[in-house]
Amino acid sequence: MKERDTPARRPTTIREVAEAAGVSPTTVSLVANRKEDARISAETRRRVREAIERLGYRPNALAKTLVSGSSRFIGLIADAIATTPFAGQIIHGAQDEAWKHGYALLIANTEGNEQLERDAISMMLEHKVRGILYSTWFHRASEIPESLWEADFVLVNCFAEVAGVRAVVPDEVQGGRAATELLARQGHTRIAFINATTPAPAKDGRLAGYRAALDDAGLAFDPTFTLEAYPDQEGGYGAVSELLDTGATAVYCYNDRMAAGLYDGLREHGVSVPGDLSVVGFDNQEVIAAHVRPPLSTVALPHYDLGAVAVRRLLGLDDSEDGVIKVSCPAVERESVGPPASAGPALHRRP
Amino acid sequence: MKERDTPARRPTTIREVAEAAGVSPTTVSLVANRKEDARISAETRRRVREAIERLGYRPNALAKTLVSGSSRFIGLIADAIATTPFAGQIIHGAQDEAWKHGYALLIANTEGNEQLERDAISMMLEHKVRGILYSTWFHRASEIPESLWEADFVLVNCFAEVAGVRAVVPDEVQGGRAATELLARQGHTRIAFINATTPAPAKDGRLAGYRAALDDAGLAFDPTFTLEAYPDQEGGYGAVSELLDTGATAVYCYNDRMAAGLYDGLREHGVSVPGDLSVVGFDNQEVIAAHVRPPLSTVALPHYDLGAVAVRRLLGLDDSEDGVIKVSCPAVERESVGPPASAGPALHRRP
Numbered sequence: 180m181k182e183r184d185t186p187a188r189r190p191t192t193i194r195e196v197a198e199a200a201g202v203s204p205t206t207v208s209l210v211a212n213r214k215e216d217a218r219i220s221a222e223t224r225r226r227v228r229e230a231i232e233r234l235g236y237r238p239n240a241l242a243k244t245l246v247s248g249s250s251r252f253i254g255l256i257a258d259a260i261a262t263t264p265f266a267g268q269i270i271h272g273a274q275d276e277a278w279k280h281g282y283a284l285l286i287a288n289t290e291g292n293e294q295l296e297r298d299a300i301s302m303m304l305e306h307k308v309r310g311i312l313y314s315t316w317f318h319r320a321s322e323i324p325e326s327l328w329e330a331d332f333v334l335v336n337c338f339a340e341v342a343g344v345r346a347v348v349p350d351e352v353q354g355g356r357a358a359t360e361l362l363a364r365q366g367h368t369r370i371a372f373i374n375a376t377t378p379a380p381a382k383d384g385r386l387a388g389y390r391a392a393l394d395d396a397g398l399a400f401d402p403t404f405t406l407e408a409y410p411d412q413e414g415g416y417g418a419v420s421e422l423l424d425t426g427a428t429a430v431y432c433y434n435d436r437m438a439a440g441l442y443d444g445l446r447e448h449g450v451s452v453p454g455d456l457s458v459v460g461f462d463n464q465e466v467i468a469a470h471v472r473p474p475l476s477t478v479a480l481p482h483y484d485l486g487a488v489a490v491r492r493l494l495g496l497d498d499s500e501d502g503v504i505k506v507s508c509p510a511v512e513r514e515s516v517g518p519p520a521s522a523g524p525a526l527h528r529r530p
Numbered sequence: 531m532k533e534r535d536t537p538a539r540r541p542t543t544i545r546e547v548a549e550a551a552g553v554s555p556t557t558v559s560l561v562a563n564r565k566e567d568a569r570i571s572a573e574t575r576r577r578v579r580e581a582i583e584r585l586g587y588r589p590n591a592l593a594k595t596l597v598s599g600s601s602r603f604i605g606l607i608a609d610a611i612a613t614t615p616f617a618g619q620i621i622h623g624a625q626d627e628a629w630k631h632g633y634a635l636l637i638a639n640t641e642g643n644e645q646l647e648r649d650a651i652s653m654m655l656e657h658k659v660r661g662i663l664y665s666t667w668f669h670r671a672s673e674i675p676e677s678l679w680e681a682d683f684v685l686v687n688c689f690a691e692v693a694g695v696r697a698v699v700p701d702e703v704q705g706g707r708a709a710t711e712l713l714a715r716q717g718h719t720r721i722a723f724i725n726a727t728t729p730a731p732a733k734d735g736r737l738a739g740y741r742a743a744l745d746d747a748g749l750a751f752d753p754t755f756t757l758e759a760y761p762d763q764e765g766g767y768g769a770v771s772e773l774l775d776t777g778a779t780a781v782y783c784y785n786d787r788m789a790a791g792l793y794d795g796l797r798e799h800g801v802s803v804p805g806d807l808s809v810v811g812f813d814n815q816e817v818i819a820a821h822v823r824p825p826l827s828t829v830a831l832p833h834y835d836l837g838a839v840a841v842r843r844l845l846g847l848d849d850s851e852d853g854v855i856k857v858s859c860p861a862v863e864r865e866s867v868g869p870p871a872s873a874g875p876a877l878h879r880r881p
């Protein structure tokens with residue numbers, strides 16, 4: 180391990196402090212930014228502060244140096260370019276914004292492979308990128324890869340519980356509220372929500388938004404109207420009987436894929452959309468939502484904006500504080516929502 | 531216009547010859563590669579040959595120079611990263627292959643905008659890319675943008691009728707044959723094909739493959755079994771009545787989206803898949819094909835391989851001749867194909 184007590188030609192990096200103190204860069208960040216975190220012992224804090232002082236580390240010094248010494252590239256790491264349509268929209272937004280400011284994107288696709296991710300970050304650092312956008316295809320908490328600390332970075336569609344880390348994510352609560360409002364606004368009072376079985380910020384946020392919208396509409400939250408299913412077509416299809424048993428006149432599905440499967444099941448039960456039952460999705464996965472019968476009203480994930488806002492934050496073009504920024508999810512109205520049927524859809528069920 | 535009769539420091543480019551002769555780079559390429567093309571007059575040929583001689587232009591000289599003077603980047607231009615899942619798979623394949631050989635991808639998304647395309651090519655040339663992969667989201671003939679001639683390039687999922695231009699495209703004929711074979715192999719003799727209404731190499735190729743597979747199976751081509759519809763869910767849905775009128779026991783759809791819409795219409799007519807009618811799609815658009823009921827047997831577009839093969843050609847790692855290479859489309863069997871029903875599905879139609 181190299182230690183330098185004499186002034187170095189380039190600023191000390193967070194990794195060097197971490198190595199000197201025998202801790203992770205995350206721990207250094209927490210201590211350097213004076214965040215209290217119960218997981219860090221007093222002894223560790225002391226050791227980190229000693230290393231910071233001895234090596235002359237200043238938080239963000241590396242990032243600032245990179246600005247002057249960097250190329251006109253911004254790196255973008257995506258974990259699923261090939262398997263989902265969402266990464267493409269983040270890329271589109273990030274590229275438009277980067278080009279406005281004279282930067283090109285250096286994009287790497289990792290398909291969730293950690294070795295590829297390390298290779299991608301190394302490649303970007305070698306090319307002296309101005310910074311790195313680290314993106315995930317679904318909104319989730321993320322570990323920060325060690326080598327990412329060597330760059331200025333912004334998390335996109337993911338976030339980390341680490342002081343001073345910038346992230347841009349969709350506002351799931353507002354989105355869930357917007358979805359539910361599409362139904363409440365038509366006068367529905369028995370509005371079901373089929374949530375995902377899989378834990379995710381979207382699961383908690385979309386439920387919170389649903390409850391907030393019911394509140395706004397003066398409707399009581401009734402847990403019998405909240406179901407769960409796997410968030411794909413098969414999950415939606417399988418939830419039909421249980422949904423019809425609730426007597427709901429409207430349903431908001433966790434995502435568009437679930438709504439598409441629900442459509443198939445409803446058709447088999449002779450329940451028409453929106454005549455008997457109004458349906459709203461989430462995601463605005465165009466190839467599905469715009470082309471099912473009837474076309475699905477939904478709420479759009481703002482992936483284009485996530486990419487654009489992340490570039491602005493990376494380049495210091497917004498005046499936001501560090502931390503997480505939530506981008507709102509706009510409603511997209513199509514033809515799957517109408518006023519409540521006079522009787523619930525249960526009356527229309529085939530025996 | 532600059533003219534140099536003395537040896538230049540760098541080789542003459544095709545654009546310089548084109549400017550000197552007052553023609554397009556395409557015309558220079560045709561003349562330089564001694565291809566006969568009726569559209570080029572004797573006078574133009576003479577002018578181009580004179581400019582080639584005077585400026586000391588050698589075909590491919592620039593490309594060869596770029597190899598030595600270039601960076602470790604390969605440019606990839608895509609016209610629809612954000613709106614289709616297909617560009618992502620080309621990127622995935624190109625990246626995997628590029629990384630193997632120490633190259634990073636510099637990706638630009640143009641969404642079909644010509645100004646963005648020019649900007650993207652300029653950006654890549656500034657960064658001295660080793661070469662450029664020029665890709666389109668659907669398989670089609672493409673004009674070659676003027677500035678692309680300044681780089682070594684390979685067309686991906688598109689092709690140009692210009693001598694010496696390398697292209698990598700899907701083998702639509704083989705794919706159409708594979709799709710039809712999935713049905714013929716089960717003993718179907720009345721196999722319909724719903725082709726696209728939109729002209730495209732896929733339309734001609736998939737039809738030719740269908741006819742070839744019928745031939746292989748000893749079945750006569752009967753034009754009443756060939757319908758046309760717009761290649762999306764609405765098109766498939768709208769084709770149901772006409773399809774059922776043919777008395778076919780099996781149908782191969784131009785794409786998966788069409789098959790998904792067909793499913794909806796068949797359900798309304800009480801026709802079950804594959805009990806009454808076997809259905810095959812094309813594209814393997816995963817989010818649809820794998821999740822409709824029943825999951826759809828189809829033929830995969832080889833986008834990953836298109837990207838990988840294009841990188842190998844660009845780097846001179848294959849020994850193929852210049853021109854177009856066709857990559858085969860593998861069958862993906864799911865649950866939508868079975869043996870023929872004893873009677874045609876028409877018997878099962880609701881009044």
